Amino acid sequence: MEMKKRITLELRNRAPEKVTELVLDNCRSSNGEIEGLNDSFKELEFLSMANVELTSLAKLPTLSKLRKLELSDNIISGGLEVLAERCPNLTYLNLSGNKIKDLGTVEALQNLKNLKSLDLFNCEITNLEDYRDSIFELLQQITYLDGFDQEDNEAPDSEDDDDEEGDEDDDDEDEDEAGPPGEYEEEDDEDDGGSDLGEGEEEEEVGLSYLMKEEIQDEDDDDDYVEEGGDEEEEAEGIRGEKRKREPEDEGEEEDD
Secondary structure (H helix, E strand, O other): OEHHHHHHHHHOOOOHHHOOEEEOOOOEOEOOEOOOOOOOOOOOOEEEOOOOOOOOOOOOOOOOOOOEEEOOOOOOOOOOHHHHHHOOOOOEEEOOOOOOOOHHHHHHHHHOOOOOEEEOOOOHHHHOOOHHHHHHHHOOOOOEEOOEOOOOOEOOOHHHHHHHHHHHHHHHHHHHHHOOHHHHHHHHHHHHHHHHHHHHHHHHHHHHHHHHHHHHHHHHHHHHHHHHHHHHHHHHHHHHHHHHHHHHHHHHHHHHO
């Protein structure tokens, strides 16, 4: 696909000034030059044109907000001074896999004052003796070359940096939501007081229920006593009745005698 058509496809009906990231990898440039990219992409911060057969950056538009530029696996051999003129705020530049052979070509990057990371991996220049020391001496503004600093410490992944920033923002939001610690302590004290009161009320309820149970049991005992007393009285009345029956009988026997 031609670069111009690819740009139209990547826009997805958006206006160029609304686009901040643009990936044009593996499309075809026009005679080795940039085509379809213009100054209207003024908000662009990330641009990737890897493996598009670029030989020249002469038609690169002015992109003052561009911070990351991917130009790996092309046929670029010079003309890097255009980058400082058109993209002065670049912090990351990937030129790996191009035709850069000598330090004189890279010297044009000295004017990129904000450049922190440069990648020249798989370029012929990496075969020079003391290549790394020479680049760090020539471009003193950079921190990482081919993914490592002067002490061979690996560069952090850009996604990890974003995650860390996101975590810091989340922590700040959590602290804001948490509020002053004093408020929570007062609430805890109130909750503790409420729980103490609740325990006291429970104890009173238990004591009342116990007393009520005892009173009910006493009433049951009284009822049992009354019932037992009634049974005894009935037995006594029965005995008296028998005695009354026997007395007339005894009197009748005496008269017969």
